[in-house]
Amino acid sequence: MYIYDKFDNTVVNERVADFRDQVRRRLSGELSEDQFRPLRLMNGLYLQLHAYMLRVAIPYGTLSAAQMKKLAHIARKYDRGYGHFTTRQNIQYNWIKLEQVPDLLGELAEVQLHGIQTSGNCIRNVTADQFAGVAGDELDDPRVISEAIRQWSTFHPEFSFLPRKFKIAVTGAARDRAAIQFHDIGIQIVRGDNGEIGYAIYAGGGMGRTPVVAPLIRGFLPKPELLSYIEAILRVYNRHGRRDNIYKARIKILVREIGAEEFTRQVEEEWALLRNEGINLPAAEEARIRKFFTPPAYEPAAKAAGEFEAQRKANPAFARWVETNVHTHKQPGYGIVTISLKPVGEIPGDATADQMDAIADLAEKYSLAEVRVTHVQNLVLPNVKQGDLFTVWQALGKIGFADANAGLIGDIIACPGLDYCALANARSIPVAQEISKRFESAERSALIGPLQIKISGCINACGHHHAGHIGILGVDRAGEELYQITLGGAGDETASVGQLLGPGFKADGIVGAVEKIVDIYLELRNPGEEFLAAYRRLGPAPFKERLYASH
Amino acid sequence: MAHEIEPSEVSAGRRAGKVVTGGKIATGNRLRDGVVIYFDGKEWVPDVDKAKVAHTAEDEAALKGALDAAVKANHLIDAAVIDLVQNETKPARLREQIRAVGPTVRLDLARRPNW
Numbered sequence A: 001m002y003i004y005d006k007f008d009n010t011v012v013n014e015r016v017a018d019f020r021d022q023v024r025r026r027l028s029g030e031l032s033e034d035q036f037r038p039l040r041l042m043n044g045l046y047l048q049l050h051a052y053m054l055r056v057a058i059p060y061g062t063l064s065a066a067q068m069k070k071l072a073h074i075a076r077k078y079d080r081g082y083g084h085f086t087t088r089q090n091i092q093y094n095w096i097k098l099e100q101v102p103d104l105l106g107e108l109a110e111v112q113l114h115g116i117q118t119s120g121n122c123i124r125n126v127t128a129d130q131f132a133g134v135a136g137d138e139l140d141d142p143r144v145i146s147e148a149i150r151q152w153s154t155f156h157p158e159f160s161f162l163p164r165k166f167k168i169a170v171t172g173a174a175r176d177r178a179a180i181q182f183h184d185i186g187i188q189i190v191r192g193d194n195g196e197i198g199y200a201i202y203a204g205g206g207m208g209r210t211p212v213v214a215p216l217i218r219g220f221l222p223k224p225e226l227l228s229y230i231e232a233i234l235r236v237y238n239r240h241g242r243r244d245n246i247y248k249a250r251i252k253i254l255v256r257e258i259g260a261e262e263f264t265r266q267v268e269e270e271w272a273l274l275r276n277e278g279i280n281l282p283a284a285e286e287a288r289i290r291k292f293f294t295p296p297a298y299e300p301a302a303k304a305a306g307e308f309e310a311q312r313k314a315n316p317a318f319a320r321w322v323e324t325n326v327h328t329h330k331q332p333g334y335g336i337v338t339i340s341l342k343p344v345g346e347i348p349g350d351a352t353a354d355q356m357d358a359i360a361d362l363a364e365k366y367s368l369a370e371v372r373v374t375h376v377q378n379l380v381l382p383n384v385k386q387g388d389l390f391t392v393w394q395a396l397g398k399i400g401f402a403d404a405n406a407g408l409i410g411d412i413i414a415c416p417g418l419d420y421c422a423l424a425n426a427r428s429i430p431v432a433q434e435i436s437k438r439f440e441s442a443e444r445s446a447l448i449g450p451l452q453i454k455i456s457g458c459i460n461a462c463g464h465h466h467a468g469h470i471g472i473l474g475v476d477r478a479g480e481e482l483y484q485i486t487l488g489g490a491g492d493e494t495a496s497v498g499q500l501l502g503p504g505f506k507a508d509g510i511v512g513a514v515e516k517i518v519d520i521y522l523e524l525r526n527p528g529e530e531f532l533a534a535y536r537r538l539g540p541a542p543f544k545e546r547l548y549a550s551h
Numbered sequence B: 001m002a003h004e005i006e007p008s009e010v011s012a013g014r015r016a017g018k019v020v021t022g023g024k025i026a027t028g029n030r031l032r033d034g035v036v037i038y039f040d041g042k043e044w045v046p047d048v049d050k051a052k053v054a055h056t057a058e059d060e061a062a063l064k065g066a067l068d069a070a071v072k073a074n075h076l077i078d079a080a081v082i083d084l085v086q087n088e089t090k091p092a093r094l095r096e097q098i099r100a101v102g103p104t105v106r107l108d109l110a111r112r113p114n115w
């Protein structure tokens, strides 16, 4: 993975020193809260319901084992022993004390982590396919260009005060595991007509109050020209984005208002001026970055294949876990392990310091010292030998993370909601917990098959409810929590926005409503038809009619 | 940046929910560590049950005065006077109840028994 050079290190260390001084001045009263707030937000420090919350950037979701250890240490020393992995592939700590933040950031900097650009109207932490570099189906490793984008966007002076925040996601495979079409810019690595690698560019997607699936604005962009092209997009946005109205300030509104065609025309025009301005990544720099992502020396396959088969035969629970939580690795004889942070009835995305430590140890021993964070709030061990899978599964069982539910109904995204978040209208986590308990049976959830439930505690949609096959949005109706259901959303390459089904449900009715929807699906599906496909065939009518029949 | 948090879209904030007829208390987060605190008539304490309850406009003005002074003294941020349920120290809004107790999903960390 990428290792900071002296410039990166200096930048981060200087920022820690700056912030130390700013905190000192705030505590002494030299700075008012109005003066200080933007400074702390620039370092990912928010004020939530119970305390300060620190958001730590995990660039494109890639962590070393040593970094994971440090995250565990931070949870233990500066928080209350746990952290929350988010849909931005970041980690958030919920109980941070302002007076300790400079020391905390100093410790994070030791392992090249920070909270810079995890807040504010700038280019945020770039996200990517969590299987980057190991997926059997990818054309090229998206981390190379993600790292280039990270460097290009860090402290970019022109783009530090955009009309609104700006999120970029990258996938190297046709199968989109990074929800790129719901981003301000989505980048897909593709092959051109002559077989050369380049990019398809989507722009103007987003969730929030106005969910939009990004239109494709360029089918093929030659590989060397990526940075100048996205700079052109940012320029057009920076110039015309609505600074007058916070609800209309995201790029999605601009693209929608002037139309994708006109937006593209302006971008291309801007790009014509920019493309020879030396913004693009020089080949030598591309090669330097790429070196950090050189595939490791994998061992020849299949030494333990026989044993692996025997273990699967002897342990149905292990076999089920392999089925759902182990994905095809590009290297025969290896597997990609998804560690479900969704044990039945627990808080999606939360991990204790001990659990993080244990995962770091597993990464060190069995996954070439690497961990990934997924936007679905799970973790990944990207490089596990087949022969080690059984041991890893058993070790995960010991820390409560061996649930075989990746991609199934229990694998729920839930934002922090009203339990933590100052913007929330309703709680998200308890709803997720109840649903996961209701569908606790592994047999039942296997029967239901792939089904993504995503829950947000307000219209900001951090819980990606618009992209949920079943989306749940918490609203506040006269002081009471109410939950609206949307159906048919998808965050993959067939991206779509879920449609609102009807009136919301009270907290005590939402789980029953979800169960009813699942039952209707089971009854009406064709053999082998997954939930999303069935919904797309059937439309909302049968669900609506029967769900509200008794109302 | 005039807003706290993601100045994103809509916030439940502290806008009035349903009609409330109980008393009022003053609250905020302590600047140095973010801890939720309440004004007990003399000082700022973490225990909502010790909060000084205002029932008259005069009492409420006194709470506001204490709150402004604490903000000015850089002791308090995100300060507000909030509504209570009638005859109780229980805040009217769920948001404020959760602030007083802690996350409902982590009652092992609760500051007081849940209502």
Ligand code: SF4
Residues within 6 Å of the ligand: A415, A416, A417, A418, A421, A422, A423, A424, A425, A456, A457, A458, A459, A460, A461, A462, A463
């Ligand atoms: S969706 Fe709303 S409630 Fe949930 S984390 Fe985002 S801002 Fe908070």
